[in-house]
Amino acid sequence: MSNSSVSNNSVAHSDDLSVPGRVDAAARGGEPLHGGSGPDGAVPAPPPMAWREVGAVVLIAAIVTVFTACRYHLFGDELYFVAAGRHPAWSYADQGPMIPLLARLGDVMPGHTLLGFRFVGVILTVAAVLIAALTARELGGGRAAQVLTAVACATSPILVQWGALLCTNCVDTPIWTTVTWLMVRWVRTRSDRLLLAAGVLTAIDMQDKWLIPLLWVGIGVGCLAYGPRELLRRPLLWVGGAITVASTIPGVVWQAQHGWPQLKLTGVVAYEDGFVGGRWILIPAAISGAGILGAILLVYGAWRLARSQFLRRYRFVLVAAVVVVAAVVISGGRATYPSGLFAVLIAAGAVEATRGGARRWARWAVTPVVVASMALVSATIPYKPADTVTVPTTIYPVAVNMAVYGQFGWPGLSREVEGAIAALPPDRRPRAIVTDFYWTSSALEYYGRDALPPVYSYNRGYYYFGRPAGSAVVLWIGDRDDLTRPRAACAEMTRIGTVGGDLPGVVARQLVMHHIGFPVSSAGLALVLCTPRAPWAQTWPTLDKI
Template structure:
């Protein structure tokens, strides 16, 4: 299972670049949420399994809260994804040069460095799903029991990051059956692999079942446009090509064709089409199919590189790839100064970029409001979303002074709702965010806007301009009002 030196160099360069820019801008709202979620151990959360939150909380503690060091793990995950692309190319029959090319084109897609910059579920799901597909290709070509068990192990671990990998495997099974390779699924190996994957995913699935499958409501919110990265169904396919990259989309399309033309690999093209259709119909996010990208690119670089070699245009293509990777880097990585024209374009292409800027300023605003409270001992912070609550929770964890100054944060949003309502003695609340007035009126006797969250450099994100209210007096106890304040989105 040797990997060409060029593929390792590619992975190393990508990892170094990601670590170098890891401390720029700030935490993403999901990172703030994951760090706090990792301190509330449970078999599951309403919106996700627990592996990434546990990793986030543990690694954040290990690195002492330094942002650049916190993002070393996602940088490693992104780098390993390029290695998996190289290994997949080898399984598909690629030479060493093909394998290096597979690593390179995977490294310069928009999705790999973009997710490798953030400690997100997508970062680790991309690596896990790409690994599962690589191992599945191996198992189909060398159907040993150990090969199949590795497929189940990879899928099971990935399912504790995001259960979407189980749908990927289902799409692959459809492709295998449709292409007449169903005999491969009749052996014990695939069934043992499926059993192992389900066994490893069972804690989260059982937790979801016992809580009425809240993940379905979260998925419905995504389909309705409730997430920053939600997409209209008609835009899923164009956006998926954008996440590959306009220039890299050429070997991507070639890869789908290359796989289709080979009867023993045709199942992978069908699996991608089936999964893409599932994402469109269900209203999923455009990056959900990204786990297929390394395998398809690994297939596509072989005919692309051979065609270029025959016409002595390989160097020209390499220069073109390097040139078009420059805007990709600015769109996917925190390179442009916040508020600059390039930054504005980058956030228009990748809205998550805007969600990494402004949190320290927002926390400063809450500090000022809290300093003016004479009854801070009986106060809490009530946040509309988990990003706002996570920013307060992290500040309290990182500083003894903030632990004294900032009241504890509560929210009815997703996992925070599971961690319970405020204590009965908390009759004063600093309320953050865009709340419906009826919800506040049915919870507090009085609410007064005392400040607003202002983003630096006039950055337009989900928090910019959000009111900060000082609310006093409870209309009814928290135990009675909490259910009305919770939401899954």
């Protein structure tokens, strides 16, 4: 037996490098691949999948996610999605039609359980952990790399917090994770069906958010810079693109007819984030969202993608990440926007950390890091009884745990408003309710649907759901320290009370708003009877849409 044969056989049985089953790139019609291939230019087949070990991590992740999803009440955005689902449209001011449709379906399901409502998010979040491990395998990672990747993704605070809710992130992040896995797998297999599947997933994700084109722009730039350029010449890639464009046309038409509110919202997001550091902290905030283990592997994976010959043929993924992050930073987007690229970068870091000489330091470092990651993520799990949850007085704990605090107080707010209206003489009771925040309107419409008059708001997407009829007297609900808009819109104003002063959701929201520069008070929301100066059809367009 030759020395080269012995060498290849030893590689085949290692835990971190690729195993036998080399396939010649030229035989597949592919262009020569960069580093990590054998001396004949072959592409290594992936190692065996560590189904038992990864399955155990996925099971634990599922248990934690289900537990998190079954706590407390609906989140403020979830209530808004239910309201949006009652107003079907091809698009909305702040997202596509997918989540409102899922929220509407969850709302009408028998039982009205939190898990039933959030089922889609839970399944996709758990699936993302598995896809991350599969990505590590495709990158040449053995059992250790696959498990390390799965643990890192399962202990990511972003996944734990937002994956247990029905929200845009719970769909967007898993789809990005899956698309990058399909692209990495295509490099090895050259199966164009993977490109078509990626195109279909992109079309689906465009019904959730309009962010995924950034990923494809990044992939395109990466392929042009480092290959495989052949990817851009594959017909099924462009068939998938055509499917995406066709599926997006109705949403584009809706946006055009309504003045492109999603584009306007980008400026609002940048303005709000500017008060908590804005562009300067976006990258650190995004990396920290991956958790301790995830952040270490993410940074290490990006570095190794830039330098490792073993991973060079996947360097286009690093370019895609740079393009996405640069676009988000320039536009002032959220730190959660690039989270769909966490898995592939973490997987690259795990593969390199468990390969060759790197294993020597990884063996002693990985255990304490995993323990620290689990401790960090446990702090975001809502284990406290509902009646013991209180809101801190400082902004950053609230901002980090808004996904928890935003689930409290809404039923109580509805009851307080019902009581305030019932206390009025029948001839003074309002015919509608107008609020200055879409969470408030969503909560009142959801929890007070049988006891309150019609609810409206001029904030965010709620603006497009309708307005009060005629010159109806309304109950205006807004911050007690900022009555600028009701003063401009109302010919007569009568303060009848304050609500929500000790409700966690209201207090948390007002604390955040105060920190980003709005003159709000944590002492509750003002109730104001308002007789409009003009019919609402004239007054409504003068109020802020976003």
